[in-house]
Amino acid sequence: MSTHTSTATTVQKPRRKKQSAGLQGSPGVRIHSRTLRLAVHLILAAIALTALAPFLIIVSSSLTSEQSLVVDGFAIWPRVLDTTAYQLIFERPERLYSAYSVTVYVSLFGTVLALLFMSMIAYPMSRTQFRYRKFFNLFVLIPMLFNGGIVPYYILVTQFLGLRNTLTILFLPPMISFYQIILLRAFFMQIPNEMFDAARADGAGEWRILFTIVVHLAKPAIATMALMTFLSYWNNWTTALYFIDNWRLYPLQYLLHQLMRDAEALALEPQLGGQALPTNAVRMAMAVLATGPAAAIFLMFQKYLVQGITLGSLK
Amino acid sequence: MKTIMSALSLKKRIETRMGLHTDLGRRHGAWLLMTLPAVLWIVVFRYITLVGLGIAFIDYRPRRGIFGSDFVGLRNFEFLFRTEAALRATRNTVLLSLLFLVVSMVVALAVAYMIYQIYSSRMTKYYQTVLLLPNFISWVIVSYFVFALLATESGIVNVILRNMGRDQIAWYSSPQYWPFILLLAHMWNSLGWSSLIYLAAMLGIDPQLYEAATLDGANKFRQFFSVTIPLILPIVTLNFLLGLGNIFAQDFGLFYQVTRNRPQLYPTTDVLDTFIYRSIAGLGNIPMASAAQFYQSVVGFVLILSANWLIKRTSRSDQDLSIF
Numbered sequence: 001m002s003t004h005t006s007t008a009t010t011v012q013k014p015r016r017k018k019q020s021a022g023l024q025g026s027p028g029v030r031i032h033s034r035t036l037r038l039a040v041h042l043i044l045a046a047i048a049l050t051a052l053a054p055f056l057i058i059v060s061s062s063l064t065s066e067q068s069l070v071v072d073g074f075a076i077w078p079r080v081l082d083t084t085a086y087q088l089i090f091e092r093p094e095r096l097y098s099a100y101s102v103t104v105y106v107s108l109f110g111t112v113l114a115l116l117f118m119s120m121i122a123y124p125m126s127r128t129q130f131r132y133r134k135f136f137n138l139f140v141l142i143p144m145l146f147n148g149g150i151v152p153y154y155i156l157v158t159q160f161l162g163l164r165n166t167l168t169i170l171f172l173p174p175m176i177s178f179y180q181i182i183l184l185r186a187f188f189m190q191i192p193n194e195m196f197d198a199a200r201a202d203g204a205g206e207w208r209i210l211f212t213i214v215v216h217l218a219k220p221a222i223a224t225m226a227l228m229t230f231l232s233y234w235n236n237w238t239t240a241l242y243f244i245d246n247w248r249l250y251p252l253q254y255l256l257h258q259l260m261r262d263a264e265a266l267a268l269e270p271q272l273g274g275q276a277l278p279t280n281a282v283r284m285a286m287a288v289l290a291t292g293p294a295a296a297i298f299l300m301f302q303k304y305l306v307q308g309i310t311l312g313s314l315k
Numbered sequence: 316m317k318t319i320m321s322a323l324s325l326k327k328r329i330e331t332r333m334g335l336h337t338d339l340g341r342r343h344g345a346w347l348l349m350t351l352p353a354v355l356w357i358v359v360f361r362y363i364t365l366v367g368l369g370i371a372f373i374d375y376r377p378r379r380g381i382f383g384s385d386f387v388g389l390r391n392f393e394f395l396f397r398t399e400a401a402l403r404a405t406r407n408t409v410l411l412s413l414l415f416l417v418v419s420m421v422v423a424l425a426v427a428y429m430i431y432q433i434y435s436s437r438m439t440k441y442y443q444t445v446l447l448l449p450n451f452i453s454w455v456i457v458s459y460f461v462f463a464l465l466a467t468e469s470g471i472v473n474v475i476l477r478n479m480g481r482d483q484i485a486w487y488s489s490p491q492y493w494p495f496i497l498l499l500a501h502m503w504n505s506l507g508w509s510s511l512i513y514l515a516a517m518l519g520i521d522p523q524l525y526e527a528a529t530l531d532g533a534n535k536f537r538q539f540f541s542v543t544i545p546l547i548l549p550i551v552t553l554n555f556l557l558g559l560g561n562i563f564a565q566d567f568g569l570f571y572q573v574t575r576n577r578p579q580l581y582p583t584t585d586v587l588d589t590f591i592y593r594s595i596a597g598l599g600n601i602p603m604a605s606a607a608q609f610y611q612s613v614v615g616f617v618l619i620l621s622a623n624w625l626i627k628r629t630s631r632s633d634q635d636l637s638i639f
Contacts, residue, residue, distance in 0.1 A: 073469035124346035143361035152367025206345035235453035
């Protein structure tokens with residue numbers, strides 16, 4: 001456990017170094033040679049472009065005609081600009097709307113509950129006076145390392161909890177992340193005890209302290225966790241793969257998975273009926289509609305994320 | 316009298332020990348209540364499932380339930396290891412994990428070092444953001460664009476091959492290319508995150524050390540090996556050993572979605588996670604799946620314990636990085 005207690009002290013380090021390396025500038029770190037610096041920038045830019053290219057391919061394929069995809073193939077830039085795919089989706093949007101509402105509902109509700117429950121366990125674990133600290137540390141650590149895997153989990157959910165084809169199962173499994181509990185605990189540990197003693201002297205109970213002082217002071221940490229949790233809910237398709245077969249409960253990512261599978265099934269047996277075939281352009285348009293909000297949220301809050309991951313790595 | 320006195324002091328001692336009449340005691344009440352929801356979740360979804368691994372030793376029939384099914388000892392394991400698929404999945408899991416582990420570590424370190432060298436530049440922020448974005452994209456979406464790249468008739472790679480006058484390749488039925496394709500998909504997904512971790516460690520290095528190295532005539536390449544690597548070695552070792560410990564578990568989404576679960580690709584892409592999933596979902600063979608799951612969990616357990624032991628052995632006494 002020695003590694004965790006050291007977090008509080010190591011946490012500030014990178015930021016301080018960042019300033020000394022970045023703002024004041026220290027000759028040893030920077031590259032003097034212009035050519036070398038340019039080369040490094042070029043390599044990094046190339047890697048960054050590779051990271052972005054797939055998004056371009058999806059967007060451009062969604063904005064072109066099916067005809068062009070068949071004749072010219074996929075491309076990073078649309079050869080023919082065409083919005084038919086989107087029009088087709090919004091002509092009969094029931095499935096998309098349904099999946100959207102499931103995903104938005106589950107992601108929002110799940111994130112709020114997850115953060116609430118994780119803060120609630122992380123707060124006592126962060127207090128040195130908490131007598132069962134050691135026990136809880138172990139209690140959280142064991143399942144982080146040893147996993148029962150999906151088979152017992154599958155039987156538990158279907159046979160004992162009876163949660164197959166319910167909304168509940170969609171937001172239950174991704175709720176608690178052990179990694180995030182430990183991160184939150186590390187953040188809460190940085191809050192000095194005097195803060196709490198002062199609040200207690202004023203007659204504040206533990207619940208009030210948690211919801212006012214702790215949550216307030218750890219806002220950046222909680223924002224990071226909220227972003228990660230929200231995106232993991234948004235991107236979750238495995239839960240639906242295991243437990244959902246009612247299309248009204250499909251989350252977005254699982255709907256996309258199904259579209260790909262349907263297309264494949266139809267391609268194998270064309271006589272099943274061609275007109276219902278979701279074309280490549282339509283599927284790519286669905287992918288854009290499903291990923292767009294997540295990507296936008298990521299870009300809005302990414303600066304918190306970089307901090308959060310950096311802190312986590314120093315655990 | 317003496318006994319009464321000692322009984323009283325014992326009572327007092329117990330009360331102080333339990334803290335029942337103190338503020339701290341009441342605080343503990345609230346604290347324990349706070350942990351309750353998460354504790355319930357952890358017990359149900361993690362501890363019960365951990366105990367549930369025991370179904371590997373029964374002939375599980377859904378109709379008869381766990382307690383009504385017959386105990387069969389190691390029979391499920393005999394069936395499991397008689398199938399060639401289980402051995403193939405084990406081999407693929409271990410080899411692909413090792414490939415991913417080594418290549419991503421080398422590339423992430425190189426990228427982190429490059430970002431470190433230009434850290435004062437305004438561009439740094441953009442590189443980091445863009446590299447991190449793929450980490451938050453689901454494997455379903457990844458399978459979409461991998462399809463756009465590799466589809467036989469209209470995929471970008473085949474279009475390029477055709478334009479170059481080469482034969483096109485039926486990627487989705489040629490297993491020999493897939494370790495490499497999966498490696499690229501894995502790198503695309505994880506590079507931002509892992510390089511960020513190494514970068515954070517590099518930023519903790521005292522810049523004067525680099526100055527000294529420069530004065531000694533070491534170039535950037537040399538500095539990487541004689542300053543950077545030795546100083547961030549603890550983090551590198553930790554990540555490497557944790558990776559070794561996780562060698563038996565793989566990212567299900569990568570192997571299930573990106574390969575589009577094509578049976579033709581199983582020879583090189585079927586790993587334990589996909590094998591287990593298929594045993595439940597496709598074949599409905601829960602005894603076999605549970606034996607495979609038990610096998611995966613127990614070997615994983617042993618690997619993690621050994622990795623932890625190794626970390627303890629290799630780390631210096633002043634910075635113990637082991638997990639427990």
